Structures are given as structure tokens and as C-alpha cells.
Amino acid sequence: MVPSLLSVRTRSLSSKVFLLGAIVTFAITLYTFSSSYSFRISDWSSIFSQQPHHSLCSPEQWSSGRWVYSPTSDLVNLTSPEQALSLAGFEGCAADREYHWHLGTDHEEFWDRFPKVSSYRWLPSSQCDVRPLDGAAIVKDLVENGGWLLLGDSITENHFFSLSCLLYPHVRATPNYTENPYFDRAWQQHLYLSPSSPIIPEINMPEGFSIENTPLVSFRRVDLLLNGTELNTLYHSSAFSVEPTNLDSQDPGSQYTKAESVFGEDAFWSLSPSEYMPTFLDSPPDANYGTLVVSTAGHWTTTTLRAFRDEDAGEDAGYGIHNVLAFFKVAMRAWAGEVQDAITKYHVNGGRRPKQVVVRAYLPGHENCHNIFEPTETITPWANLWYNWPWIPDFNTGFQDLLSSSEFPDIHYLPIDRPGRLRPDAHASGDCLHLISGAGVIEGWSHYIWHFVTRELEQKDLM
Numbered sequence: 484m485v486p487s488l489l490s491v492r493t494r495s496l497s498s499k500v501f502l503l504g505a506i507v508t509f510a511i512t513l514y515t516f517s518s519s520y521s522f523r524i525s526d527w528s529s530i531f532s533q534q535p536h537h538s539l540c541s542p543e544q545w546s547s548g549r550w551v552y553s554p555t556s557d558l559v560n561l562t563s564p565e566q567a568l569s570l571a572g573f574e575g576c577a578a579d580r581e582y583h584w585h586l587g588t589d590h591e592e593f594w595d596r597f598p599k600v601s602s603y604r605w606l607p608s609s610q611c612d613v614r615p616l617d618g619a620a621i622v623k624d625l626v627e628n629g630g631w632l633l634l635g636d637s638i639t640e641n642h643f644f645s646l647s648c649l650l651y652p653h654v655r656a657t658p659n660y661t662e663n664p665y666f667d668r669a670w671q672q673h674l675y676l677s678p679s680s681p682i683i684p685e686i687n688m689p690e691g692f693s694i695e696n697t698p699l700v701s702f703r704r705v706d707l708l709l710n711g712t713e714l715n716t717l718y719h720s721s722a723f724s725v726e727p728t729n730l731d732s733q734d735p736g737s738q739y740t741k742a743e744s745v746f747g748e749d750a751f752w753s754l755s756p757s758e759y760m761p762t763f764l765d766s767p768p769d770a771n772y773g774t775l776v777v778s779t780a781g782h783w784t785t786t787t788l789r790a791f792r793d794e795d796a797g798e799d800a801g802y803g804i805h806n807v808l809a810f811f812k813v814a815m816r817a818w819a820g821e822v823q824d825a826i827t828k829y830h831v832n833g834g835r836r837p838k839q840v841v842v843r844a845y846l847p848g849h850e851n852c853h854n855i856f857e858p859t860e861t862i863t864p865w866a867n868l869w870y871n872w873p874w875i876p877d878f879n880t881g882f883q884d885l886l887s888s889s890e891f892p893d894i895h896y897l898p899i900d901r902p903g904r905l906r907p908d909a910h911a912s913g914d915c916l917h918l919i920s921g922a923g924v925i926e927g928w929s930h931y932i933w934h935f936v937t938r939e940l941e942q943k944d945l946m
Contacts, residue, residue, distance in 0.1 A: 539938050540611035545931050546901040548607035550858040550923070554598065561597035564588035570601040571648070571921025577656035577674060578647035580666075585644040587919035590912040596856060600909060600919060603858055605902050605927045613938075616930045619682050622653040624937055625699040626676060626686050629773015629836060631932075632763050634705040636752075636781050638846065641918050643672055643702035645925040653680040654699060669752040674700040691767035698770065703759060704752040706782040708818045711746060713755055718745040718790065723813045725791070725806050745810075747789025751782050756818060760825040764838060773837050774936050775822075780845035780878040781916070783811050784871045804874050812881045819891045826893045839893050839940060841932055842886060844879045844900035846924075847872035848916035849907035862904045897935065902927050 538544070556570055567586045568575060576582065583589040587596065607613065614620070625631065631646075633639050647656050654674040658666050676683070676694045683694075691697075707714060717723055719741060763772050785792040785802045788810065793803030801807075826838050849855070850866055865873045879900065886896040902924060903909070909922035918924050 537942075539942065540607060540613045540931075540934060541939075542897045542899050542931070542935070544608040544610045545613070545934075546607075546899050548605055548611075548902070549860070550603045550902070550905060551606045552602060553604045554602040556598055558598050561588070561594040567597060567601070567921060568648070570598045573648040573651065573921060575651045576644065576648035576920070577651050577654050577677075578644045578672065579656070580640075580644070580660040580668075580672070584911060584913065585641065585920045587911060587922070593853070593912045596908065599856060600922050603906075603923055605923055605930075613930070613934050616649075616926065616933075618650045619653060621929070621933050622650050622676065622680070622699065623682060623686050624933065626688065626692065626771070628937065629838075630697075630699040630701070630771055631774050631776050632759070632772045633700065633702045633776045634708065634754075634759060635776075635778040636704065636706045637668065637917065638781060639776075639778055640668070640672075640702055640704065641920065642776075642925050642928060643674075643700065645920040646700055646929055647674055648920055649926060649929055650674060650699075653677055653682060669704040672702045673698040689767055689771060692771055693768035696768045698772075701772075703754065705754045705759065705777075706751045706779065707753040707814070708756070708777060708779050709814055710753050710755040710758075711751075713817070714814060715745055717814055717817060718810065722817075723810055726809065742790035745788050745790045747786055747792070749782075749784075749787045749789075751787055756821045756825065760822060764825065764829045764834065766836075773839065774932070775838075775840040776843060776932060777840065778843040778845050780811075780871070780875050780882075783807050783878060798868050801868065801871065801874055804871055807871070808874065808877055808881060811878055812885065815882055815885055819885060819894055823891045823893060837940075839895065839936060841935060842882060842894065842896045843928060843932070844883075844896070844898045845875055846900050846903040846918075847875040848914070849904075849910065850915065852907045852910040852915035853912075855907040857908055858905050859907060860905070862901070863907065895935070895940075897931065899928065899931050 555572055558566060558570065561567065561570075564583055564586065567588050571586075576586070578585075581589075587593065587600065633643055635642075647654065653676065655677045657673050657675070658670060660666060675696075675698055676686075678694055709717075725741065762770055763775050764770075765772075785804055785807055788807050791803045791806040791810065793800075793806075796803045822840060826840075829838060848869070849863065850869065871878075879898065883896045883898060885891075886894050903918070906922065906924050907915075909919055909924050911917040911919055920926075
């Protein structure tokens, strides 16, 4: 009779070692065949390691810093639009859609903001260990480790334009809006490695990568992250129910009747994950993305989602904004599930390249922004209740709470909005929501996202 494993009585050091080896082998085999992912040494080593992940600079540490005055030029006033580039430390910008608007030079009467608006830099917490912002180094990482696919509204387009300046002269942009002004704001925009970039000899090109055809950074206008059909289906589903705004005035016997459509007449641009995830997960030469960067909240209003508009609720209650927020949470859970499932399937089917999603906290606007000429030390309280701005922190918190679950291991929330909330002076000339490229706010997003995906996640994978 063969004795059971539990009844083995080890009599020597060699038999103990053999027994330990058998147990380890069995555990590895069990883990390998029970996991939906292929086995990785880093996964096994984490079983033994009880040490927590030590962050080089968490999003919270990054955001707990301050703006410091750090002028880079002796220029005392702006006399030509081109001077804004050197003030910002840019050599140029590859993208050309609304070029002077993005740089804040489209209206000469606002030039008095320069050079001060471009003379501040963000100093994160002293706990942070972050590389200096370096456009050439970012380009090298985008080629070797995967590019960025940016999804969001016009604020994300601000981000794309800023990147086209930060990475210049190592990138070129398409489409050319100067030659083709008929392309609208929803048209996809790309940054490609410039064939004349001096750093090309230093880059290890991935298999199949094409300098001409493989984008490094792309922008798609996707305001709500799900398309209209998907959102209407969720609205009418049992997963979502509308809560009365004023419970005291409701007839207990009455029931809320859902509208035929959740949408009003406000224009929006959006796509389904079933449309953009295949692009994100594609391989060279068509795509080489490693990071999906998304941000949403600005168009989650009671005018876009008109079914939730409640005039009786009044301005203080945002005319029913609490139901928009409740619907947002349901929709973002559906979105996160679909995105995570797509990434999981990619790996199960043999995909080996890292694929991660970062959600950037949405940045609301500022009141009276064009009369403020320097950063603030604290976030200014709201004097008015414009748009959905006062409630955007609630949308951000809802999204962050959702993604804190282990259910979505490849989707990471980055609460890095505080630096921007301290910069009422950094807005474009036409409104108090959009931002100037070169003022440091948007460049800070790129700086931290670059750090996060190349250092924080890389270090976490090694634990």
C-alpha cells in the first residue's frame, strides 16, 4: 500500500526537501491550469512576498504638491503669438487644429496673461521620486512599451494638442487641419514618429512597427465612453431606477415613467467599447497601444441627458443632477466590465503586450477665470452653480470607488485633478473650462501618466 502524503514520516533532510519540492510543484501546476492567465514568475513570487507595493509617487502624493513660480524667460510681455511656444518650453507643436486657441494666443486682448501664465511648474510632494518631464524619453517609451489612445471630450483634445507640443519635433500629426479644414472635431487625430527625429537610432522598434503607419498617440472624441444605443438600453433596463428629487412632494402611489429616450437635443460624440477596444488591442503596424487614457464627466448633464431634467428640483439640486450621477455609476460599471473583459480575453487568447487603462479625474472649470492671473493655494469654493461643475467631484469619487474593486485589475483611477483646480488663470480665452497648452496643467497630466505606466505599474508587476 502506498502511504498518503499526510502520513509520510520524513526521516532525513533529503526527504524533507523532496516533500517540499513536491508540494511546490503541485501548487504551480494547480495555479497554472486554474488561472485564466498564463503563469508568470512574478505572480508566483508575490505569493511568498508579503511586502506591500512601495509607490515611487502615488497619484495622491503627486497631487498634494504646489505650484512654484519658475520663469524660463526674461520676456516681460508677449508681442507675437510665436513667443508663447518658447515661454512654455516648446520647440513647436505638431497638431494644427485651433492652433492659437490651444496656445492662448487667439485674442490679443488676453496676451497680458503672458509670460506669467507659462511661468509656473508643479512641485509634487517631497515623497515623490519622479523623472523630469522629457519629451524625447516619452517618445522612446511610446514606441518601445506601447502608445497612448486618448478617449474623451474636448478637454481630452486639449491633452492631445499639448502632447503634440511636448513631443515635438519627434512626432508628426494627422490630419492636417490647415489643408483640410472640413475635418470636424470628432475626426480621429494621430501622432506618428517623425522620420527626421534624431532619436530614432536609440529606439528599439517592436516587431512590425512602422514609422509611417503606427501611431504613437491617438485621440478619439468619445464624450460618454458608451454610445447612445448602449446608454438608452441601460436607462430602460432594470439595472437603473430613477429616484424622486423631492420625496416629500411625491404621491406614494405614483410611479416614475421613463422617457422614450434618455437624451435631449444637445449634441454629443460617443462610441461603444466594441468599436474602440479592438483598435486598442490591435498589433503593429496598424496599432501599438499600451495604455488607454480616458476621462469623462463634462457631458453628463441634465441637458445632454434630458430625461433627468427636473425644473422643480431647482438650481441648488442641480435640476435633478443626482439622477444623472446615479445613472453615471451604473453606466461606468457596465463600461468597466466590458473593457476589462476585452483585456482579459486578449491575454487568454495569447496577447503578450501589456495593456492597461488609466482614468484621469475630470477637471471642472473655474468661475471668473479671466480676472485671475496666478495660481491659488486652495481650491476656490463655488459662488454659482454653473453647468455640472460643482458636482464633478462627485462623479470623480463615484468612478474612483468603482475602480477600487479588484474586479477591474487592469483599469486604474488617477485622482490628479487638484493641480488643475488651483489654476484658474490657465484657461483658454473663450471660456473657463478649456485649458492653455504650456501653462503646466495639461503637461502635468502627461508627466504623471508617463510616470504611472512606466514606473508605478512596472514596479507593481515586479513585486
